[in-house]
Amino acid sequence: MENKELESQKKTGKFHFELESRKKAVCRFQAVIYKLLPNSISSDIFAMALHEIIANAAEHGNQMEADKKVIIELKITKDSLAAEVKDQGRGFDWQKRLRQEFDISGDSERGRGIMMTARGCDEFYYNQAGNKAYLLKTIDF
Amino acid sequence: MESKTDVINSEQVVISPVGNIDFSNSQDLKDKLLELFKKDYKKVILDFSEVESIDSSGLGKLLLFHKKLKEKDGKLIIRNVESDYIKNMFEMIHLNKVITIEE
Numbered sequence: 001m002e003n004k005e006l007e008s009q010k011k012t013g014k015f016h017f018e019l020e021s022r023k024k025a026v027c028r029f030q031a032v033i034y035k036l037l038p039n040s041i042s043s044d045i046f047a048m049a050l051h052e053i054i055a056n057a058a059e060h061g062n063q064m065e066a067d068k069k070v071i072i073e074l075k076i077t078k079d080s081l082a083a084e085v086k087d088q089g090r091g092f093d094w095q096k097r098l099r100q101e102f103d104i105s106g107d108s109e110r111g112r113g114i115m116m117t118a119r120g121c122d123e124f125y126y127n128q129a130g131n132k133a134y135l136l137k138t139i140d141f
Numbered sequence: 142m143e144s145k146t147d148v149i150n151s152e153q154v155v156i157s158p159v160g161n162i163d164f165s166n167s168q169d170l171k172d173k174l175l176e177l178f179k180k181d182y183k184k185v186i187l188d189f190s191e192v193e194s195i196d197s198s199g200l201g202k203l204l205l206f207h208k209k210l211k212e213k214d215g216k217l218i219i220r221n222v223e224s225d226y227i228k229n230m231f232e233m234i235h236l237n238k239v240i241t242i243e244e
Contacts, residue, residue, distance in 0.1 A: 052196060
């Protein structure tokens with residue numbers, strides 16, 4: 001995104017991003033988000049959760065096909081942080097995944113991101129298809 | 142991902158990763174840890190003083206390695222977590238109930 005565009009979005013607190021489904025792009029974006037958020041524990045947790053959901057969207061939704069985009073709408077107010085993360089994949093049964101118990105020490109090397117997001121956000125759900133996530137975190141300074 | 146390895150003795154080793162451990166580079170950490178695993182170190186200390194962030198992909202590698210070490214009576218210890226971001230994350234998921242985290 002052009003700096004000028006980012007500056008004008010800062011005034012409204014509403015941001016629009018489109019990311020390529022590449023690992024480096026997703027990981028670099030974490031630093032962009034981190035700079036935009038106010039300094040608070042809530043922001044750290046929200047940034048972590050958002051990264052997990054974007055990584056899932058790129059990897060599982062878009063299957064790491066670089067031409068498929070992850071589209072992010074971010075809204076920052078003085079009280080809350082909210083984001084929508086949309087991918088171009090077919091979606092997944094997110095409710096089934098969320099019903100699984102959070103077991104940090106489980107055998108799997110993967111699969112903790114979505115559970116960590118559920119634990120860290122005040123609201124977290126997907127659309128019916130499972131290819132658009134909504135995250136909300138209240139800012140608690 | 143850059144990291145430094147300090148061998149204390151035939152039983153103990155300290156590995157110090159630098160920067161972010163995320164899904165773009167966590168495989169490097171896994172390879173490094175597996176290399177140490179094959180050398181039969183019983184105590185592996187991860188020095189986090191220069192780690193800025195870690196995501197679930199990196200965490201998955203640590204938990205897998207912790208499990209493998211434990212199976213042969215070894216131990217993984219995380220030491221010197223400086224980043225508030227990581228402290229908040231570890232606290233949120235109660236990682237200290239699974240892996241020893243030292244100041």
